[in-house]
Amino acid sequence: MIFAYNKEHVGDVLMVIVSDDKGLDNQVERKGNVARISVVEDDQTVAWNIFEASAVLGDIKGVGQIELTDEQLTKVNEELARAGFSETLLNEIDPKIVIGFVKSCKKHPDSDHLSITQTEVNNGEVLQIVCGAPNIKAGQKVVVAKPGAMMPDGLMIWPGVLRGVESFGMICSAGELRLPDAPAKKGILELPFDAVIGEAFPVGK
Structure with a gap:
């Protein structure tokens, strides 16, 4: 799982890449400040976007791939749950x-x-x-x-x-x-x- 952030070029959005979509058609489901991107064919989650990420995580910096602390990941999972999603993200060390x-x-x-x-x-x-x-x-x-x-x-x-x-x-x-x-x-x-x-x-x- 990859976490990425680049406020200058993308905005205040935490991007979470879960897996390769292999070029298949995607669909987006947005609830509040959370967007789930999945493959149309089988509804497999391939990515998440967390909007207004600094409000969720506090002071967040980066120009590409970043690492989240366990505390920050807990906050992301709380945001997913608050938006009504049941998935839980895990940190890969x-x-x-x-x-x-x-x-x-x-x-x-x-x-x-x-x-x-x-x-x-x-x-x-x-x-x-x-x-x-x-x-x-x-x-x-x-x-x-x-x-x-x-x-x-x-x-x-x-x-x-x-x-x-x-x-x-x-x-x-x-x-x-x-x-x-x-x-x-x-x-x-x-x-x-x-x-x-x-x-x-x-x-x-």
Whole structure:
């Protein structure tokens, strides 16, 4: 679950992304200051918008993905209940943009520029990630955006299929992470080898 806030560009709205709508048609149900966005086909909730968020949460700041305290999440759930919704939101503590280790890397069988990696992201958890960076290779420490991550530009990362091969995340460049002085040259960000696999990468900090 992703919480996002950007008052300058969106207004005083807390956006909660629950799951990927997979491009299906959406519908909106609004009650008071709460809007529930769901898929028309099966009514599955994919997102929530909490309007006048600062009145609910107090002093809230951010220009993209933010973290809520347990106290703030309780206030959000109280607002959902007050509006007449029965769902309860849960805080996810696992970071979505983390340090990873490329265990293996091979050429994509149907592309001259894509590679298929097996990348460890935490405690033995390995994700298959298709990567188009020219400098990707086995043995690197990298930054991985796991499924459910929100990038600094608002892009959401979900599982996908690239040229017939499943991919579960993205190995990031400095530019995609909006790091200061990111090089114009294409390529993923390579981290020092003493970087710790699974640790959150401090995007925008």
